[in-house]
Structure formats: structure tokens, C-alpha cells
Amino acid sequence: MIKGNFPIEKFETLQTPFYYYDTALLRQTLDIVKHESEQYNYDVHYALKANVNSDLLRIIASYGLGADCVSGNEIQAAIEAGFPAEKVVFAGVGKTDREINRALDFDIFCFNAESEQELQVINMLATKKGKKARVALRINPNVDAHTHHYITTGLNENKFGFNIENLDKVIAVIPSLTNLEFIGLHFHIGSQITDLSSFQDLCVRVNELQDDLEEKGIVLKHINIGGGLGINYEHPNHFPIADFETYFRLFHKNLRLREGQQLHCEPGRSIVAQCGSLITRVTYIKKGISKQFAIVDAGMTDLIRPALYEAHHRIENISSNEPVEFYDVVGPICESSDVFQKHCELNGSRRGDFLALRSAGAYGEIMASRYNLRELPKAYLSEKLIVNG
Numbered sequence: 001m002i003k004g005n006f007p008i009e010k011f012e013t014l015q016t017p018f019y020y021y022d023t024a025l026l027r028q029t030l031d032i033v034k035h036e037s038e039q040y041n042y043d044v045h046y047a048l049k050a051n052v053n054s055d056l057l058r059i060i061a062s063y064g065l066g067a068d069c070v071s072g073n074e075i076q077a078a079i080e081a082g083f084p085a086e087k088v089v090f091a092g093v094g095k096t097d098r099e100i101n102r103a104l105d106f107d108i109f110c111f112n113a114e115s116e117q118e119l120q121v122i123n124m125l126a127t128k129k130g131k132k133a134r135v136a137l138r139i140n141p142n143v144d145a146h147t148h149h150y151i152t153t154g155l156n157e158n159k160f161g162f163n164i165e166n167l168d169k170v171i172a173v174i175p176s177l178t179n180l181e182f183i184g185l186h187f188h189i190g191s192q193i194t195d196l197s198s199f200q201d202l203c204v205r206v207n208e209l210q211d212d213l214e215e216k217g218i219v220l221k222h223i224n225i226g227g228g229l230g231i232n233y234e235h236p237n238h239f240p241i242a243d244f245e246t247y248f249r250l251f252h253k254n255l256r257l258r259e260g261q262q263l264h265c266e267p268g269r270s271i272v273a274q275c276g277s278l279i280t281r282v283t284y285i286k287k288g289i290s291k292q293f294a295i296v297d298a299g300m301t302d303l304i305r306p307a308l309y310e311a312h313h314r315i316e317n318i319s320s321n322e323p324v325e326f327y328d329v330v331g332p333i334c335e336s337s338d339v340f341q342k343h344c345e346l347n348g349s350r351r352g353d354f355l356a357l358r359s360a361g362a363y364g365e366i367m368a369s370r371y372n373l374r375e376l377p378k379a380y381l382s383e384k385l386i387v388n389g
């Protein structure tokens, strides 16, 4: 079996489970993101909700990216990690007054507003502070992202954004909201999108919408196409970096930007997913009637994606080179959904072996919980383990 590179001797001294981040891969990924986006002068905002590990944030910020935040605490974390406030965008259907005030105090670049009432509240709070808030409207383009229904966001049935049908009414209201500056349109159709034709559909929708608005004399400076680029969960060793070249070229070819218009995007998963692995040890091998279980010391509390989204993570036994066998890899939590993978092909496994659950850098550590009163998993960076030893 092909496996990732892991410093197993170093792991011996650490308490499992823990997240392990390969920062060399993160840096390579960021180099490519930077190179490909700069060709077209696109602005990239890292979507913090994928992973807010402060060491990773500092690395990402050091590449000059902006930040896409969905809570006041994420804005705080972004600024503390070195993302400049003038590159912070703030999305979310339920921004509270407290969060809006915090964002106003930081003078962030833009609020991606999702309802008319929200616009009124931002305007009211900005007025109180004597400030002008820059806003973009998050549009629900009714584009199918062809991804798991829990992570599709751009259909009429989803709670996010303004429906195109209601847009005229909202745009008519904005001039009366004197402390808002309407600067752009925002879209985000879903996550883990591997069928790139969904992004092509998005471009068509954005072009149509821009034509309509232009007829009404409205041209906005900023177009934000959100995040959602998928990664290869099946073959992280063969495809460690998402195809940013094709992704950016697709927008360049299909989106008709107007003179002086700036394109923004918000990748989360595609930046951090592949650099992370959840490292766990086999606690027991249990032989059932028709199958055997590898019971590991990580559970759905450490990595909830398989239980929540039926997500697949490649699992490698990094301690064993014995002939492969099949196991149901399960956690210790008292829930039947606490299964990482059924009928998983692993090198012959024993108590104490290390398993790596790959591609766990996005929506992993940050979604950990203390259910069953478990400890939260720790996290280690490859460069620190190797340097500090």
C-alpha cells in the first residue's frame, strides 16, 4: 500500500489521537494558489472555518491571503494571526449585533449580507458608530453543486443568501440605508465540488445577473465567487494539491468581468485538507462473526465528517507492512455512527499500531467535541516536531 510520510519515531512519544499537519505540503499548496491566482490578479480569502489552528493561520496569512470569516471570533482569530482587516470578509446568515459591532470596530473589508433585515441592522449599527460599512449581497444563484446535500448551499431550498427573484426589491432599498456602501456580489454554492461544471454554471448565472444589473445602470466593483473547490479524498498521495490551475482558468475563461472589476474567492478545504492527518492507535482488534473490527482511540468526537456527511477518509496503517486484510475501523464513542470506514483495506493490524486518517486538515480539528467527556485532540506541525524534536 502507498502511504504518506510520517515520523513514526516521533509519534511514539505523543499521546494519541492527535492531528498532524504537514506544513511543507501546506506551503507548496499556498505557493501554487498564489502563483495561479496572481496570473489573473484574483484576491484569495482563506475560509477560516475549515481550520483555525493558530500556527496554520499564521503560515497562511504570511502568504498575503485575505480571510473569509463566519463569526466574530473567526474575525478576531484572523486578525491575531496577521490577516489584515482590509482583506477580511464576513459571511453568515445569523450575524449577531455583537459580531457586527466587532467587525465594524476592525473596519473589515466587506460584510457579505444575506437578508434585508441584516442590511438594516448593519446600517443601524454603523450609523451609531458614525461609520460606513461596505456590503456585498450574497446571492443564491440556484446552482446545483453536485455534492453531499448537507454541504450544498446555492439552491433555492437552502437558507443562504438572497434569491435572484427578490433582488430588485432589495437593491431598491439600499440607497435609503445611508451608512452602507454597496460594493459587490457574493456567491458560494457549496463545498467539496469536484465536478467543475458546477462552477461553469455559476459563471453563466453571474454573467446573466451582471447583464441584468448593467441594464439597470448597476455595475459593482467586486465579484466574490466563494469557495468549494474539492480535493481528492481517495488518493491523497497521488493528488496532494487541488487543481487550482484549472479552477482559476475556468473563471478567467467563463466569467465576463467588467472593466475594473475585482474577483475574489474563498477556498477553505482545498488549502488545508490534504496537509492534515488524524493519527490514532489501534486499541483492540475484535473478531466478529463475519468481520473484524479495528477499534481505535480516535472517534467521531475527533473527526465527525464520516458520521455527519458520510465522508470517506483514506486510512493507512503506518506501523505495518503485513499483508492487507479488511477491517471495520471504529471509534470508542457510544454511538453506532462512530464508524470511520467499513470494510477498510489495511495492512494486518495489531493493538498499538498507528493509523493515519488522511485528508483530515479541513473540518476536522475544528469540529472536535468533548462528547463522552473526551479530551480534545492536540495538534502538531511537521516542522516543529522535526525541528524541536
Ligand SMILES: *Cc1c(COP(=O)(O)O)cnc(C)c1O
Pocket: 047, 049, 050, 068, 070, 091, 188, 190, 191, 192, 226, 227, 228, 229, 266, 267, 268, 269, 270, 362
Ligand atoms: C464554507 C465557506 C467557504 C469555504 O468552503 P470550502 O468548501 O471549504 O472551500 C467559503 N465561503 C463561504 C461563504 C463559506 O461558508
